[in-house]
Amino acid sequence: MINTNLKKLRLHHKLTQEEVALRINVSRQVVAKWEKGESTPDLGHSQALAKLYNVSLDNLVNFDGEDTNLIIPPKGKYFFGVAKIGDRGQIVVPKKARDVFQIKPGDALVILGDEDRGLAIVPEKMMYAFLNLVQTPFHKEDE
Known part of the structure; x- marks a missing residue:
């Protein structure tokens, strides 16, 4: 391998x-x-x-990309496999992904979409941390 x-x-x-x-x-x-x-x-x-x-x-x-012909992802990037959509639209997040991102039952996931690039699933706690980084305080004098 x-x-x-x-x-x-x-x-x-x-x-x-x-x-x-x-x-x-x-x-x-x-x-x-x-x-x-x-x-x-x-x-x-x-x-x-x-x-x-x-x-x-x-x-x-x-890394075994033989069946998929994928290249090894860079450090910090992962390929967790394929999730199938169930009859009621549910997906199962692969165990390794749950472990890496510390996702537990009851945690919320944010689903983002871009018609050209597809879907992204982000743990809600990580999304809030990101949004807090990019928020700039609003000042009255900026009007």
């Missing part, structure tokens, strides 16, 4: 094996062996690769 991820990330970032090798201080042949699955980078090199590609170490090693 890591070999496939390494190759996909390198191609996505439009880097050659030589460029990757130079950036993490190994030979091009070593990078080629990692991508072919003939060997595996040690922890230090895996950390350097994760940093180079701005992905988590866990995703570098474990």
Whole structure:
């Protein structure tokens, strides 16, 4: 799995094996062996690769985008899977998403929409925190 991820990330970032090798201080042949699955980078090199590609170490090693042809998401970004709409319009938020965002039963989610870009689901508490950041106080003299 890591070999496939390494190759996909390198191609996505439009880097050659030589460029990757130079950036993490190994030979091009070593990078080629990692991508072919003939060997595996040690922890230090895996950390350097994760940093180079701005992905988590866990995703570098474990992400399985084979069936979906997806690239590993950058750090802090997630692909939680697909949720199906139930008969009454309900969706189930995947467990990993609930864990990462600390969503518990009874929490409110804000559904945002853009006709061109689709839907977004934001925990209500995060939406209020965001709105508080962008609010500017209204002053009478500003009229």
